[in-house]
Amino acid sequence: MSVTVSTPVYEGPFDLLLNLIMKEEVELYEVSLSSIVDAYLAELERLDTCDLEMATEFLLIAAILVELKTRRLLPSDQRMDQDDEFGLWEERDLLLARLLECKTFKDAAVVLRRLAAEASLSWPRRTGIEDRFLHLAPDVLEGVTPDDVRSACLRALAPRPTFHVDTEHIAPIRISVADAVAALIDEIPRQGMVTFRHLTRDLFDRIEIVVRFLAVLELYKQGVVEIDQLGSFGDIHVGWRPGAEPADVDLIDAYEG
Amino acid sequence: MGDDAPVADDEATGVDREARRAVEAILMVAVDPVPANLLAQLLEVSTASIEEACANLADEFEAQRRGFALVRVGGGYRFQSHPDQAPWVERFVVDGQSSRLTAAALETLAIVAYKQPVSRAQLSAIRGVDVETVVRTLQQRGYIDEVTRDPGPGNAIMYGTTREFLERMGLDDIVQLPPLGDFVPGPEVVEALERGLRSDPEVEETVAMVADGSAEGTPADADGAAAPEG
């Protein structure tokens, strides 16, 4: 399904989502992420200057969408327990609440813009006192020291903060595929044949398990492990290929799949 | 002060002509809006009579179709150019008005205006992005400022709007903002959003294998990749 992103700018992380949903017919789980991304990148290119903030915010909403999509895909089946089911609803309600809040303040901001535009038609008189009253004016440098002047200068000249994305609500990816590969080439040769379940026994974040699975696939691709699965939904067995040397494995910087 | 001038008398206002002249003179040299109670104190009259005098002066300037206006803004009174003279004043003013705020800045400003005092973390949570840059810009440009510290752990800086904000919005007091309730989306929007977020999962077999391998001992997905929290 193709999504046309026609709004000129999305000025908040929830704007895009809000927009897509408000255009009706779009259901979150049917949105093809790649088509949104493509459309959006095309949109960005049309802009004269690339607005870093806008682009980053878009990445955020894309991340949220990916996250929601993965949640739909990964729990996989009917075995999802009641808590998970509840959690998903709760999460959806939270997102709904945030979208509503976002919309509320977007509309309030429109009013502020109008007020500011009206007010900007008038310039205040800021001429100040006439010279003949100067001698009466309070001594405004009273108590100001050279150090105060220095601090004020530092404050005024300080670099503005660099923009960075707040990712607090996105699950941090604590391990990389490269790290997982390193862990596996240490562990598998020692274990001989081992189940994937065993390899992930002490992991509890789904993303870590996914990363480890990708690492297994990577080792398989490089021909140092063998994989066997006895039946559908059966345990996956992973074994070190006889004669393969852990040192042969190219440690990858990042998974490119 | 000599006061036998042939000018419309102001018995009705409760403030004599001299007090009105004094108000005009003071506002002419003031840099910021002058609160009614300060004028009252300086002129030794009641605040109510100052308010009445200023309202009358404002009406008078308007009736005389002056190129300037006396307005109540930012908690006080000030002289300003008349809005309909903007095209001429623009020609004259070199620096122009301070540049316009971006939509992101305005939305953040709206949250501060309605939720103040509010911390940066709270703003970030609502906006869904880090607001450090925006907050700094708003603060540098005088729209918001640190007003207090969160008494709770961390003592987060709490931000609020400034008098400058009121002046730039043409408001006398923050309570003049339309109530936030006016902006809460109607039921049709809520419904549309709910429909959009409807979950209708379809299991894809390709990943079943992964899920299967990890099916046990993965209790923590509810928070691992959790949705944004408010």
Place this chain on the structure above:
Amino acid sequence: MGDDAPVADDEATGVDREARRAVEAILMVAVDPVPANLLAQLLEVSTASIEEACANLADEFEAQRRGFALVRVGGGYRFQSHPDQAPWVERFVVDGQSSRLTAAALETLAIVAYKQPVSRAQLSAIRGVDVETVVRTLQQRGYIDEVTRDPGPGNAIMYGTTREFLERMGLDDIVQLPPLGDFVPGPEVVEALERGLRSDPEVEETVAMVADGSAEGTPADADGAAAPEG
């Protein structure tokens, strides 16, 4: 609109009511007296008609016994408080004004102290807001003054601190200000300062050279990281 306002009409002056309103608006927001020929140019009328209009307005305000006056001073026109209101204005100046420099004013003064000579445009760019009023206040108080002119196009006035400022700080020489240390100013600051040094805007290389030179410590802006220059 109040076409029936009790104001003398201006057929005789050659300047219509709208031009007079524009004059009022501009003079109300002007920081310094505005020359008649500048007003004439802005409003596209003759200087003589501006002079006549201003004279009429001045008479009108006097006749209405306003608390302010429109006066001709220093080659231009300006609004000021009426001389007979001086006692009230004095009261306001003594009791109604803040006795401290605002944070914004102190920061502007500090930039001048460390980065002098510096133009108002550079100050505005660094501060992110218009500094006209602040510069005027600082100059009025005798803390800063025009020290030179930018040799580049526009010949902008360049400001520096005064003897008075040094005395107030208890310093003999500006180099005695505490050094800023290893501090590196933000890129927008560097850019703002460089912009003022561009004497030939079309030659990009000049800018590049300046930027490059600054890293090595050209006197022009390395003072930021070292001791201020007098």
